[in-house]
Amino acid sequence: QLQLQASGPGLVKPSETLSITCSVSGGSISSDTDYWGWIRQPPGKGLEWIVSIYYSGSTYINSSLKSRVTTSVDTSKNQVSLRLSSVTAADTAVYYCARARGGNSFHWFDPWSQGSLVIVSS
Amino acid sequence: DIVMTQFPDSLAVSLGERATINCKSSQSLLYSSNNKNYLAWYQQKPGQPPKLLIYWASTRESGVPDRFSGSGSGTDFTLTISSLQAEDVAVYFCQQYYSNPPLTFGGGTKVEIK
Numbered sequence A: 001q002l003q004l005q006a007s008g009p010g011l012v013k014p015s016e017t018l019s020i021t022c023s024v025s026g027g028s029i030s031s032d033t034d035y036w037g038w039i040r041q042p043p044g045k046g047l048e049w050i051v052s053i054y055y056s057g058s059t060y061i062n063s064s065l066k067s068r069v070t071t072s073v074d075t076s077k078n079q080v081s082l083r084l085s086s087v088t089a090a091d092t093a094v095y096y097c098a099r100a101r102g103g104n105s106f107h108w109f110d111p112w113s114q115g116s117l118v119i120v121s122s
Numbered sequence B: 001d002i003v004m005t006q007f008p009d010s011l012a013v014s015l016g017e018r019a020t021i022n023c024k025s026s027q028s029l030l031y032s033s034n035n036k037n038y039l040a041w042y043q044q045k046p047g048q049p050p051k052l053l054i055y056w057a058s059t060r061e062s063g064v065p066d067r068f069s070g071s072g073s074g075t076d077f078t079l080t081i082s083s084l085q086a087e088d089v090a091v092y093f094c095q096q097y098y099s100n101p102p103l104t105f106g107g108g109t110k111v112e113i114k
Helices: none
Strands: A003-007 A018-025 A036-041 A047-055 A059-061 A068-074 A079-082 A092-099 A106-110 A116-120 B004-007 B010-013 B019-025 B041-042 B051-055 B068-073 B076-081 B090-096 B111-112
Touching: A003 A092, A003 A106, A018 A036, A018 A092, A036 A079, A036 A106, A047 A068, A047 B051, A059 A068, A059 B004, A079 A092, A106 B041, A106 B051, A116 B090, B004 B090, B010 B019, B019 B041, B019 B090, B019 B111, B041 B068, B076 B090
Parallel strands: B010 B111
Antiparallel strands: A003 A018, A018 A079, A036 A047, A036 A092, A047 A059, A068 A079, A092 A106, A092 A116, B004 B019, B019 B076, B041 B051, B041 B090, B068 B076, B090 B111
16 A cells, blocks of 8 residues: 655744655555655645656646755655745645656646645744 | 636535535636546545545545545536535545646635534
């Protein structure tokens, strides 16, 4: 059974870089059919898709965050990572990683990790 | 960007009654080449991550109870819970995957027991 676990710093200072890692178990991150996505949810609010990445490094990125987002895949560790630079309080959210099904650019998400709450505060 | 609008924001339904959640997209999610609607539905219970219920607008994910059904085409979609159970109390989100980037979600509908 595929399981994802996101782990992040918990607290990040404004203007710094947020880094979160997603560890995948029960399946290979090098799957031919799947992308891997990052989605965030500010406390009490809705869902915002950030990026989807294929094991080869191919990505789809939300243009609203594109200038600040870096994502990568480590196939040796079966992990995906997200870095978001120059964070502000608006980046405070629960961050989820998820398998992106559907292929090509047509992604729906299943399963999801438990969330990693990141608070941006000095 | 495709804007997804859900309504109502919340609804209260008696146990055993039908719950209907609506989702409207700012442009059609129907691909004419395969006649599929590029829409998914998720359920999120308090303190938990979203769980996939339905994709292709009406295909129920394995293990999802058959009281959950998705319908609609083009720009107007519905998630129906035919007989509400206590464990269905949650927030429900729709998501379009017709256009990427960006993938976009509806604002969510909170379902409670009346």
